[in-house]
Structures are given as C-alpha cells and as structure tokens.
Amino acid sequence: MAATGNSDAQKNILTWASNDGAFRRQASSFRNFIEKGGEFPPEKGRYHLYISHACPWANRTAIVRRMKGLESFIDVTVVSPYMGGLGWPFKKAADHSIEGAEDDPLYGVSHIRELYFKANPEYSGRFTVPMLWDKKAETIVNNESAEIIRMFNTAFNDQLPADKAAVDIYPKDLQAEIDSTNEWVYDTVNNGVYKSGFATTQSAYEAAVKPLFASLDRLEGMLNGKDYLLGDRLTEADVRLFTTIVRFDPVYHGHFKCNIGSIRHNYPNINRWMKQLYWNNSAFKDSTNFEHIKHHYYWSHRQINPTGIVPVGPIPLIESL
C-alpha cells in the first residue's frame, strides 16, 4: 500500500503535454495483423490480450472479443487500474488491491512495460493497453485498438460457429460512413475528452472542450429515433463511441472538466442509446467495470487530482432503462 509513484505518474502524464499546453496522443508502434498466410496466422489459443478495464481503447477490444465469441480463442488478462510511475502494473505490483485485477499468466512480470521490452529491448514508445501478444513468437502483434477490433471482426471467422462468424461490425455497405464518422468522433470525442482533461492552458482546454460538446450535439441529432449510430445495425462506430460515453458522467464530466453538460441531463438520445447497449447486450455490460474506471482516472492522474480521492457519485453510475 505504499503511496509511491505519484510524482512519477505526474511526470509520466505531463510529458504528454507539449509547450502550447495541448495534449497530443502518440501513435501506436506495433501494427501487425492476424491473417491467413501471414506472419501471425489465426490459430486458436496462440494470442493473448492484455487490457485495463479502465481504458476506453482497451474496452473496445474486450467488447468485440465478446461479441465475436472469441473467448476460447484469445485469453485475456486485466491489469490493475492503479497506474503509477512505471505504467500499468499487474495485481502483484499494484499499490492497492481491487477485485478483477490479475497477474501476468505468461511470464509473471510486474508491469506491462516489461512485455514491451521483451518484444523489443530498444522500445522507446509508451507502454499502452490494449496489447495483443503472440505466445508463439513471444512478441507484440498489435497495440492499436482500432486495428485489433478490425482483426477480431474477421480473422477467426472460418473457425467460428455460423452465428458468431456472421457478426460483422464493419459491413461493406457502411464502411465509408464508419470511416468518416470514426475520424471526427476520434478527434473530438474519444480523444477530445483527454485533450480537455490533460490541457495545461486555458486556451488548449477550451479548444478541446467546445468541439467535444459540438460533436455531442451532432451525435444527439444522429441518434434521434435510432438505436444505432449508422444504418440500422450495431457497428464499430457504436462500439468506439460507447466506451467514451459510458465513462462520461462517472469520470470525464468531473475529472476532465467536460462539464458543459452531462449525458444523463443534456443528451437524452445518447443516454438512451448507451443504456440500451449496456443493459440489453451482455458484451457491453460485462466488459464495463465502473470501479476500475473511477479508481484509475481519479487515483492515477495526480496532476489533475492531487489527493487521489475517488468521488462517490454519480448515483447511479448508469441509469436503468
């Protein structure tokens, strides 16, 4: 229970902000694909997924793994949400215990960073989750959630039961629309909350929070009378938006100062859409862990919340249908 790592954690995150006070996310480094005939073929049991329940990017991969019925194909390990100066710790190295955090089943290492160095001793990027590991080649296949969910959508289809193979979150007829929606939703919403929260100047903060709410207004209009963002089907665009929206009232509204409005009070269509996904689809509900979410953000980001106190609310964390 040592209270170590806080100033390190602060340094760790402040290095993300550049001289103009704006947060810029680094591009992911490992960008290989699981594909037939490739270096990483779609073999059952060969790959291992490392995630944090706190992380919205990792959360995408957990949801799609469940939607596609890949549980017996790809094992998953959940790190502790108490990220400190050495990055994501496994259960045994975390400053606090919390239900659901796990140890590394493959090598018994203490932190995610050790796996990055195992894959590449010269690695100089960030030690992020999600991270997809190849047990055979003992290396990282990919650490970019947008690409991991694309792989999960198709790579194992030949080996899946027909109903799971048929689940397609990136259908041909909607691909162009999905791609163009992803672009602005990523920039202003998924990453927009981070740009607001990690900004270190008033102008950088306002330059992020205003477009964020303009995009929420646009999404509210798009979801008017609709259960899904694009077309009449659940697509990647819904998954990618959901993991940000489900964290919005519990964390981003307070911690990241995204408080021009809240989802439950100001965005009835977005709120209904989120609640339907959460309560009616177990892939979403079972992949969402509010304890890990709240404890990670409020405890780990000491430059924003120096006391590390985790707020009690909102109550409820998500409204019932």
Ligand SMILES: N[C@@H](CCC(=O)N[C@@H](CS)C(=O)NCC(=O)O)C(=O)O
């Ligand atoms: N572009 C990456 C971003 C992943 C990412 O930034 N994950 C965060 C957690 S939410 C992380 O692991 N941060 C650790 C660090 O940067 O030290 C993706 O979508 O997979």
